Amino acid sequence: MNDISAALSEALRLIVSVDAQLAQIVWLSVQVSLAAVVIAAAIALPLGALLAITRFPGRQAVIAVLNALMGLPPVVVGLLIYLMLSRAGPLGQFGLLFTPTAMIIAQAVLVTPIIAALSRQVIEDAWREYEDQLNSLGAGTFAAAQTLLWDTRFALMTVVLAGFGRAAAEVGAVMIVGGNIDGVTRVMTTAIALETSKGDLPLALGLGIVLVVIIINVNLLAHGVKLTAQRYHG
Amino acid sequence: MLPLTIDKLGFSIAGREIIKSISCEITAGTRTVILGANGAGKSVLMRLCHGLLKPTAGRIVWTHDGLTRRARGQAMVFQRPVMLRRSAIANVIYALKLSGMTSMECRLRAEDVLEAVGLANVADRPARVLSGGEQQRLALARAWALGPEVLFLDEPTANLDPNATRDIESIISAIHASGTKIIMTTHSLGQARRLGDEIFFLSEGRLIERASVDDFFKLPKSPEAISFLRGELP
Numbered sequence: 001m002n003d004i005s006a007a008l009s010e011a012l013r014l015i016v017s018v019d020a021q022l023a024q025i026v027w028l029s030v031q032v033s034l035a036a037v038v039i040a041a042a043i044a045l046p047l048g049a050l051l052a053i054t055r056f057p058g059r060q061a062v063i064a065v066l067n068a069l070m071g072l073p074p075v076v077v078g079l080l081i082y083l084m085l086s087r088a089g090p091l092g093q094f095g096l097l098f099t100p101t102a103m104i105i106a107q108a109v110l111v112t113p114i115i116a117a118l119s120r121q122v123i124e125d126a127w128r129e130y131e132d133q134l135n136s137l138g139a140g141t142f143a144a145a146q147t148l149l150w151d152t153r154f155a156l157m158t159v160v161l162a163g164f165g166r167a168a169a170e171v172g173a174v175m176i177v178g179g180n181i182d183g184v185t186r187v188m189t190t191a192i193a194l195e196t197s198k199g200d201l202p203l204a205l206g207l208g209i210v211l212v213v214i215i216i217n218v219n220l221l222a223h224g225v226k227l228t229a230q231r232y233h234g
Numbered sequence: 235m236l237p238l239t240i241d242k243l244g245f246s247i248a249g250r251e252i253i254k255s256i257s258c259e260i261t262a263g264t265r266t267v268i269l270g271a272n273g274a275g276k277s278v279l280m281r282l283c284h285g286l287l288k289p290t291a292g293r294i295v296w297t298h299d300g301l302t303r304r305a306r307g308q309a310m311v312f313q314r315p316v317m318l319r320r321s322a323i324a325n326v327i328y329a330l331k332l333s334g335m336t337s338m339e340c341r342l343r344a345e346d347v348l349e350a351v352g353l354a355n356v357a358d359r360p361a362r363v364l365s366g367g368e369q370q371r372l373a374l375a376r377a378w379a380l381g382p383e384v385l386f387l388d389e390p391t392a393n394l395d396p397n398a399t400r401d402i403e404s405i406i407s408a409i410h411a412s413g414t415k416i417i418m419t420t421h422s423l424g425q426a427r428r429l430g431d432e433i434f435f436l437s438e439g440r441l442i443e444r445a446s447v448d449d450f451f452k453l454p455k456s457p458e459a460i461s462f463l464r465g466e467l468p
Contacts (some may be wrong), residue, residue: 132286133316135331136309147328151319233319234362 010202029187033167036107048119049145069113078176098179106173111163154229161222235296236262244291252440265416267430280378308350309377313381315387317361347379367398387418
């Protein structure tokens, strides 16, 4: 019990004093996950919109696969990206393994199906309401997709933030492709895993607190955006 | 593009025949009101004419069009107005942009039409927070702005109170006076008398009777129309 309270007070001291090591790890985590989510959203939102409004044979199968991919185990994604990026792999020549870029790729791969599947659902619900009107006005597929992306923007922001939460909290993939190299690819989750096994509880706990605070704030932000949008835009 | 020729038109979905071999010609000028009980196929008939549904039998031919598909020059207003999540005026501008108008023209035209339906004072409010009556007026404005040759209205006052209904009816009259052919459905026989010139009476997917408003209400010929009119509430 003493150990825990001592670790906790040391963790709080690290946070309050903005410990350099802790700050660097947090900053890298945020950068990696933000970049991954931006890339994932750029791919997944248009994909989700098109999937929501187009009809083609096999569409249901594509949706089922996409939904299944939401549950991709991070370690498996890490392993696959590792194989692609390793020296002998197809992308080995770029020397990306154990760099932040590799971690961004891994998280983007993890998050893209999540954003695509959730946005497909959101946009399809809106499409049901808008379909007749937009067809009546002569909007083509791309115009309709654009309109729906804009009109569901608040709900989609929640989706994207959920993607960010997933990316920031994930440990398996970044551990494998990043390698948890001190000062280079060490992010919050991998550092927590390492420091815990090493017995450096204060740093692990401090990072854990920061991570939880970030995740909670991101979700509060998402909720706030939704409430405000409902009040002002209906 | 009028007259509109409907030739042995049929529409089935999931094994149910909604429209059964309707043939008729819809001419310019008059205000056509489609009457019939729930499920008679009124709404489906309009959607077929407007091109939102594809006939499963027969043809719809617009004159001077050469095509059987819906062309520009038509607009439709739905029972529940579909408001895009943007300002009232932006809703009108959106429709005008899709019709290929330049931004400057769009803005001027949109301002004029909002003035005409009495919404100039709420032009910059988000469309979705307007009252039901205001939303339907905006939907009419959006359709009117396109300067359609034919305007379809699907029970445009079904969800509105008497005052809002009166506003909508006077706007519909103004749109007709500006040279647009009106084709509408309603469940209000009073509205059919006030707004209609001719009645199309549908029953179970068939066009049973077609008559001027006076003739239809004074001397309905078919047993179906007689019993439909007898069911009218005082």
